[in-house]
Amino acid sequence: MRSSTSISRRGFLTLAAVVGGAAVVHPTLAVAATGPILKPIPPEWFVPFGTNAEMRWDSVDPRTYLTAQERLFVRNHTSTPVIDAATYALKVFGDGLATARTEADALSFTLADLRSRCRASLTSVHECTGNGRRFFADQQGTPASGTAWSLGAVGTVRWEGVWLRDLLASVGLDPDALSIQATGLDDPYVTGGVDYGRVRRPFPVDKALDDAFLAWGADGAPLLPDHGYPLRLVLPGWVGIASIKWLGSLEVSTSQLTSPWNTKWYRMTGGAFPVDSPPLTVNPVRSALELAWDAAIPARPTRLTGRSWSGAAPIRRVEVSVDGGRSWRPAVLDRRGRDDQGWTQWSYQWARPRPGRQEVWARATDEAGRTQPLVAAYNDNGYFFDAVVRHPVRVA
Numbered sequence: 001m002r003s004s005t006s007i008s009r010r011g012f013l014t015l016a017a018v019v020g021g022a023a024v025v026h027p028t029l030a031v032a033a034t035g036p037i038l039k040p041i042p043p044e045w046f047v048p049f050g051t052n053a054e055m056r057w058d059s060v061d062p063r064t065y066l067t068a069q070e071r072l073f074v075r076n077h078t079s080t081p082v083i084d085a086a087t088y089a090l091k092v093f094g095d096g097l098a099t100a101r102t103e104a105d106a107l108s109f110t111l112a113d114l115r116s117r118c119r120a121s122l123t124s125v126h127e128c129t130g131n132g133r134r135f136f137a138d139q140q141g142t143p144a145s146g147t148a149w150s151l152g153a154v155g156t157v158r159w160e161g162v163w164l165r166d167l168l169a170s171v172g173l174d175p176d177a178l179s180i181q182a183t184g185l186d187d188p189y190v191t192g193g194v195d196y197g198r199v200r201r202p203f204p205v206d207k208a209l210d211d212a213f214l215a216w217g218a219d220g221a222p223l224l225p226d227h228g229y230p231l232r233l234v235l236p237g238w239v240g241i242a243s244i245k246w247l248g249s250l251e252v253s254t255s256q257l258t259s260p261w262n263t264k265w266y267r268m269t270g271g272a273f274p275v276d277s278p279p280l281t282v283n284p285v286r287s288a289l290e291l292a293w294d295a296a297i298p299a300r301p302t303r304l305t306g307r308s309w310s311g312a313a314p315i316r317r318v319e320v321s322v323d324g325g326r327s328w329r330p331a332v333l334d335r336r337g338r339d340d341q342g343w344t345q346w347s348y349q350w351a352r353p354r355p356g357r358q359e360v361w362a363r364a365t366d367e368a369g370r371t372q373p374l375v376a377a378y379n380d381n382g383y384f385f386d387a388v389v390r391h392p393v394r395v396a
């Protein structure tokens with residue numbers, strides 16, 4: 001771990017130099033800094049996908065519970081903007097407030113305003129809706145469109161900031177307030193010749209009053225630019241798109257707000273889904289092994305490690321099958337996300353790995369009673385691949 005810590009520090013300092021316009025810049029970082037992602041994404045930690053980057057599960061240290069920002073996957077619709085925290089202000093307005101009912105009258109909160117409030121922290125799983133998408137093709141033979149993530153579009157982050165409910169209480173919420181639109185400051189999203197405007201998505205006031213969080217940092221450091229600096233929204237347990245980065249404004253409304261990110265995308269379409277499926281909210285149950293694809297495993301007793309998580313509740317049980325699902329044995333839950341909304345680390349002692357190509361299957365159940373199925377429900381955009389992933393290994 002010591003070496004990776006020093007890599008992280010170096011990456012962080014050099015990034016600060018890039019943002020500050022300093023003359024001395026590491027050449028690979030100078031290239032990265034002109035692209036859609038600003039932080040270093042070394043191949044031993046990440047799989048690049050254009051504007052996005054996936055965390056490699058075989059780079060995850062089983063001794064480390066939290067995902068450092070330097071290691072966290074990146075999902076950008078366009079590219080990471082560099083925002084000046086000194087002039088930044090969050091705008092809050094809408095007819096669901098007692099005052100500031102129009103955008104022209106918006107209340108403005110600088111980072112200093114927010115930091116002077118009651119500070120809090122939140123540990124939660126952060127995951128893209130399309131995590132695991134490639135398995136619609138590779139495991140089920142029905143490819144879905146979108147970034148071909150394996151299972152690494154996920155992390156568990158300790159966010160620092162303020163609860164949105166505290167901010168809303170101080171600005172005076174109309175009892176009829178229903179919906180809040182969060183809008184990012186990144187460039188408008190243009191695809192297929194259509195300009196859909198800034199990345200934005202509405203969420204219910206109920207979620208805002210429950211556990212919605214405004215994060216300015218993680219693990220004692222400011223957010224990295226790629227993860228929303230200087231401020232992002234975090235909706236724990238919900239689809240990643242709900243956690244708007246580079247948060248520019250919150251519009252609080254007494255009517256139901258919409259955006260293409262809850263009407264056109266991030267809803268189930270195609271497959272067996274009805275045409276009017278609701279916008280996706282709570283993430284499903286998923287599991288991953290901390291192992292490379294086709295990893296070499298010795299033909300002697302071997303301890304495998306992995307993690308499971310659910311958007312709805314803590315993980316109650318994890319079972320592993322090494323015989324194609326004929327029999328399942330319990331994994332040992334080593335560290336559960338209990339008082340927080342993080343993932344659960346588990347391990348499995350494989351007593352007699354037989355030489356040859358084998359598969360390791362892990363299946364989790366959460367305390368809401370949801371168990372991973374063997375087949376995920378197909379949909380056009382490949383959301384919510386929650387089926388048991390058949391992880392191939394080579395025993396020798």
Ligand SMILES: Nc1nc2c(c(=O)[nH]1)N[C@H]1C(S)=C(S)[C@@H](COP(=O)(O)O)O[C@H]1N2
Pocket residue numbers: 072073074075076077078126127128129183184185186199226227228239240241242243244245246
């Ligand atoms: N402003 C803005 N917010 C955004 C996005 C974006 O492109 N722009 N991507 C969303 C999606 S789809 C996901 S999965 C998460 C990814 O957050 P991360 O890059 O910090 O891991 O941010 C969400 N918030």
Ligand SMILES: [Mo]
Pocket residue numbers: 075127128129130240241
């Ligand atoms: Mo996402």
